[in-house]
Amino acid sequence: MPAVVAPARRAGVRRDASSWGQGGVLRQLSALDAQFLSYESDINVANIGGLSIVDGQLSRGDFAELAEERCAVTPTLRQRLMTVPLGLDRPYWVEDEAVDLGYHVRELALPRPGNDHQLAEQVAWLHEQRLDRRYPLWEVYVISGLRGRRAAVYVKAHHATVDGVGGAVLLNAFMDREPSPKRQQPGPRAEPDRVPPRAEVLARSVAGIIAHPARLTRSVVETVPYLDEIPLVSQLPGAVPVSRAVRSVTRRLAGLEGVPELPSLAVPWTPFNGPISRHRRFAFADLSLDEVRSIKNAFGVTVNDVVVDLASTAVRRWLIGHDALPEEPLVACVPFALRKKGVEETGNRVTVMLTSLETQIADPRERLQAIHEAMQKIKDRFDLAPAQWLQGLCESVPAALTGLADRAFFGLLARGCPAVNLTVSNVTGPRIPLYVCGREVLAQYPVSLINDAGGGLNITAFSYNGELGMGIVVDRAMVPDVWHIADYLHDALEELKSLVG
Incomplete structure (x- = not known):
């Protein structure tokens, strides 16, 4: 089995505003994509992944x-x-x-x-x-030895490459809708992407630095209406009234209706807040999607509401214990x-809101x-005015200072007042067997990330x-008994089922 595969080249690829060069595309990471690189350390690792359980034995040779x-x-x-030389600008994909x-x-x-x-x-x-940044930022591990004649496939990628939805797409790139699909054929070969000389990259980066004050001003102005959504910033004196006033004026001038106001949320301390370590624990659980839908x-709520409630109940029981x-x-x-339906987009197209x-x-x-x-309040607000503060905040920091600023910000959150207690996410996956x-594939489980900013606990749901x-x-140190939370998720579902009757 060959260990190295030469990529097929693609003809007719459209260039975007952040690409240049002749003979192919050179795409620059967005500010948000680059942030996942810049804040990463041996402790705050920015991997996302997925674990699949398959029926039958599977070898590395088969998967390779x-x-x-x-x-x-x-x-x-x-x-x-x-x-980019000297870290003066965001990296590019080649x-x-x-x-x-x-x-x-x-x-x-x-x-x-x-x-x-x-x-x-x-x-x-x-x-x-x-992940080793000298290679494409993904790895696959074929795991044998599971009882019941099963095998597992663990796929991980860097968050700079994909977000949660994109990660599901990447995971499914290795999967098929039928047991014996037709072999996928690559498209026609095209000229290799031109990688410009370092001097040319450096010149482009310097030009970007010169133009950054204008971008910075624009990003700050665009972020002001969302100050009441930004962790910690929303708790600063004057942030909420300024945000509401600017948002009210700008939407009125644009002829748009107002958006629901968000409550001020004080973040209490929990055992899983504070500086995290470099070590993780992981657990997983299976819940019936039909039972969740019946609840x-x-x-009269949504599936997402039920998922958040299950997480809330499980964490509540763990904290009581x-x-x-x-x-x-x-x-x-x-x-x-933030992805549009039917539109293929690379990188991170996501924002976050607090609830x-x-x-x-x-x-x-x-x-x-x-x-x-x-949840309805933030959904109503999001539908009327999708939160853009995360992109604006990332764009507002010069690329040359991003790493230092991100690591300092994460350290401040970890050692001071926590921005949030935990992360809860729900990703829609395929409804058919793969x-x-x-x-x-018998089951699929998301493997998400934790960091100093988001707390030492992440609960993510993936429907399949x-x-x-x-x-x-x-x-690992904050929550040594992670499987208790998995058990509490089952208990939480049974509790809601008992209310339905």
């Missing part, structure tokens, strides 16, 4: 053959970073001349008995390891996708209703073929 085919037709798998599958596709085996806890422990260790219909439940509600970071988890409410019915009202190397795969990533 599949990966060779998919690398030829999936541009993201062939992109590596080209940095195609790897030959993708080294000996590096990207690896294998390991679990010791007996090959149970879920052993699998999760191995995935946690793999997930906390940084949704019975209470550790005698650490605050009187105030926990505050969660909830990502929102109250209502963990202080003991009654499960009241807690679900309160979460629904809180196959990898002819084996059916009638099931809701829950992935829980935590700091």
Whole structure:
């Protein structure tokens, strides 16, 4: 089996505003994409991934053959970073001349008995390891030794490459809708992408620095209407009234209706807030999507509301068990996708909004209703005025200072007042069964990230073929009993089912 595959070239690729050169495309990372690179350290690792359980045995050789085919037709798998001299500007994506599958596709085996806890422990260790930036930013691990004649495939990529939705697309690039699909053929070959000389890259970067004051002014102006959505900034004196006043005037002048005001959310302390370590724990759980939908219909809420409520209930029970439940509600970071339906977009097209988890409410019915009202408020606001503060904030910092600014900001959040308590996310996946190397994918679980800014706990849901795969990533020291949270998710679903009758 060849260890290196030369990428197929693509003809007729459209250039965008951040591309230049003759003979191909040279695409620059967006400010948000680059932020995931700049803040990364051995502790704040910016990997996102997915764990798939497949029916039957699977070897590295089988998967390497599949990966060779998919690398030829999936541009993201062939992109590596080209940095700018002296770090004066954001990096660019260039195609790897030959993708080294000996590096990207690896294998390991679990010791007996090959149970879920052993699998999760191995995935946690793999997930906390940084990706080598000299290669395209993805790796695949084929894991054998699972009991029940199953195998696992763990795929990880850097957050600079994809967001949560894009990560699902990348994961599914290795999967098929049928056990024996036709071989995917690459498109026609085109001239290789031209990688400009370092002097040319440097000159372009210097020109960008000269123009940055204008971009900075524009970004700051565009960010002001969203000050009441930005963690910590919204708690500064005067931030909320200024934000509301500017937003009211600008929307009125544009002939747009007003947007719902967001409540001021004070972030309480929890055991999973503070500086995280470099070590992770991971657990996963399966919930019935049909049962979640029946609860949704019975209470007149959304699937996303139920997912957030399940996370709220599970975290509430964990905090009670550790005698650490605050009187105030926990505050969660909830990502929102900015991708347009039917439009293929690379990189990160996401923003985040904050919501109250209502963990202080003991009654499960009241807690679900309160979460629904809180989520509805931010959804109504998002539908009228999608939050752009994250992009604006990233654009406002000069590229040469981004790394220093990001690491300083993360350190401030970790050691001072937390910006949020945790992250809760819900990603929509395929509704049909998928196959990898002819084996059916039995389950899929998201493996997301934690950092100093977002807290040492992340609960992400991924829907697949009638099931809701829950992935829980935590700091190893902060939450040593991560599987308790997985159990509490099951308990939370049973509690809501009992209310439906």
